[in-house]
Amino acid sequence: xxxxxxxxxxxxxxxxxxxxxxxxxxxxxxxxxxxxxxxxxxxxxxxxxxxxxxxxxxxxxxxxxxxxxxxxxxxxxxxxxxxxxxxxxxxxxxxxxxxxxxxxxxxxxxxxxxxxxxxxxxxxxxxxxxxxxxxxxxxxxxxxxxxxxxxxxxxxxxxxxxxxxxxxxxxxxxxxxxxxxxxxxxxxxxxxxxxxxxxxxxxxxxxxxxxxxxxxxxxxxxxxxxxxxxxxxxxxxxxxxxxxxxxxxxxxxxxxxxxxxxxxxxxxxxxxxxxxxxxxxxxxxxxxxxxxxxxxxxxxxxxxxxxxxxxxxxxxxxxxxxxxxxxxxxxxxxxxxxxxxxxxxxxxxxxxxxxxxxxxxxxxxxxxxx
Amino acid sequence: xxxxxxxxxxxxxxxxxxxxxxxxxxxxxxxxxxxxxxxxxxxxxxxxx
Numbered sequence: 001x002x003x004x005x006x007x008x009x010x011x012x013x014x015x016x017x018x019x020x021x022x023x024x025x026x027x028x029x030x031x032x033x034x035x036x037x038x039x040x041x042x043x044x045x046x047x048x049x050x051x052x053x054x055x056x057x058x059x060x061x062x063x064x065x066x067x068x069x070x071x072x073x074x075x076x077x078x079x080x081x082x083x084x085x086x087x088x089x090x091x092x093x094x095x096x097x098x099x100x101x102x103x104x105x106x107x108x109x110x111x112x113x114x115x116x117x118x119x120x121x122x123x124x125x126x127x128x129x130x131x132x133x134x135x136x137x138x139x140x141x142x143x144x145x146x147x148x149x150x151x152x153x154x155x156x157x158x159x160x161x162x163x164x165x166x167x168x169x170x171x172x173x174x175x176x177x178x179x180x181x182x183x184x185x186x187x188x189x190x191x192x193x194x195x196x197x198x199x200x201x202x203x204x205x206x207x208x209x210x211x212x213x214x215x216x217x218x219x220x221x222x223x224x225x226x227x228x229x230x231x232x233x234x235x236x237x238x239x240x241x242x243x244x245x246x247x248x249x250x251x252x253x254x255x256x257x258x259x260x261x262x263x264x265x266x267x268x269x270x271x272x273x274x275x276x277x278x279x280x281x282x283x284x285x286x287x288x289x290x291x292x293x294x295x296x297x298x299x300x301x302x303x304x305x306x307x308x309x310x311x312x313x314x315x316x317x318x319x320x321x322x323x324x325x326x327x328x329x330x331x332x333x334x335x336x337x338x339x340x341x342x343x344x345x346x347x348x349x350x351x352x353x354x355x356x357x358x359x360x361x362x363x364x365x366x367x368x369x370x
Numbered sequence: 371x372x373x374x375x376x377x378x379x380x381x382x383x384x385x386x387x388x389x390x391x392x393x394x395x396x397x398x399x400x401x402x403x404x405x406x407x408x409x410x411x412x413x414x415x416x417x418x419x
Binding site for chain 1: 372374390396398
C-alpha cells in the first residue's frame with residue numbers, strides 16, 4: 001500500500017493545483033491572441049508555452065539546474081538576452097530620420113513622461129519604488145527594456161510586466177488615435193512637413209559611435225542596452241560585416257527570442273502571477289502608454305512655439321517606441337486628415353528616439369534605485 | 371509605506387537624465403552632421419577645381 005502511495009505521489013496529476021490550471025488557461029489566452037489574432041506571435045507563443053510548461057507539477061523545470069531555470073538564470077537574470085535582442089534591433093534600425101532631424105530626439109524623450117506618471121500611479125496603488133519603476137517602463141513600449149529593468153529591480157514581477165508590455169504594444173493602433181486626436185486639431189494633423197534632407201553614409205556610421213559616447217558617459221547603467229544597440233547599428237551601417245549584420249538580425253535574434261519568451265513565461269507560476277499586483281500592472285501599463293502618447297504630442301506642440309521648422313504634432317505620439325507600428329499609426333492619422341500627408345519617415349525619428357529614450361530611462365532608474 | 375522623498379528623487383533624476391541626455395545627443399548629432407557635410411562639400415569643390 002505504501003509503495004502504491006509512493007508511486008502515485010510521484011505522478012504529476014496528484015500534485016496539480018487549481019492555480020496551475022488557472023495559469024494554463026492564461027497560457028491558452030495568449031496562444032489564442034498570438035495564433036488567432038496575430039498579437040505579437042513571436043513573443044506570445046514562447047511566453048505562453050513557458051507559462052504552460054512551468055505550471056506542470058514535479059517537472060523540475062524551474063528548480064536549480066532545471067532547463068527553464070537555466071534559461072532564466074543565465075539568460076535573463078544575468079542580463080544576457082535583452083542586450084542581445086538590442087543587438088538585433090540595432091542591425092535593423094535606420095537612424096536616418098533622427099540624423100536628418102535631430103530635434104526628434106526630444107520627442108523620444110517627451111514620450112518617457114508616461115513612464116514617470118505611471119511610476120507615481122503605481123506608488124499610489126501600493127507598489128514599492130522598484131516595482132513602480134518596472135511598471136512605469138511599460139510606457140516606453142519596449143519589451144526587452146521592460147524585461148531588463150525587471151531583472152534588475154523586481155524579478156518577481158517580470159512575467160506580468162513583460163506580458164503587459166507586449167500586449168499593449170500590440171494595442172498601439174487602438175491606444176494612440178483617440179489620445180492624439182483629442183490633443184490636436186484637424187488643421188494640426190493635416191500639417192505637411194518639409195522633406196527631410198539626405199543623410200550621408202559617414203553620418204550614419206558616426207551616429208552609433210557618438211550616441212555610445214554621449215549616453216554611456218552620462219548614464220552608464222544603460223550601457224548594456226545602448227552598447228549592443230549601437231554595435232548592431234554599426235554592423236549594418238559600416239556595410240563591411242554583412243555576415244554579422246545578418247546573423248544579428250536573423251538567426252541570433254530568433255534564437256534569443258525563443259529563450260527570452262520561454263524564460264519570461266517560466267517565471268509566471270500561479271504563486272507569483274495570480275495576485276492583485278498583476279491587475280495593478282495591467283491598469284498602470286495602459287496609463288503609462290496613454291500619458292507617453294500625450295507627452296509626445298504636447299511637447300511637439302510646445303516645440304512648435306519656439307522653432308522655425310514646425311513639426312506635425314502627431315509625430316510626437318510615435319515616441320512611444322513600438323517600432324515601426326507607432327510610426328505607421330501616426331502616418332495613417334496624418335493621411336486621414338490630409339491625403340497628401342506622408343508622415344511615415346518623419347514619425348520614424350521620434351519612434352527610434354523613443355527606443356533610446358526608454359533605455360536611458362531604464363538606466364536612470366537603476367542608477368537611482370540600486 | 372512609500373518613501374515619497376526617495377520616489378520624487380528617483381523620478382526627478384530620471385526625467386532630468388532622459389531630457390538632458392537626449393538634448394546633448396541632439397546637439398552632438400547636429401554639430402557632427404554640420405562638420406561632416408561641410409567637409410564633404412569642401413572635398414567636392416576641390417575635386418571640381
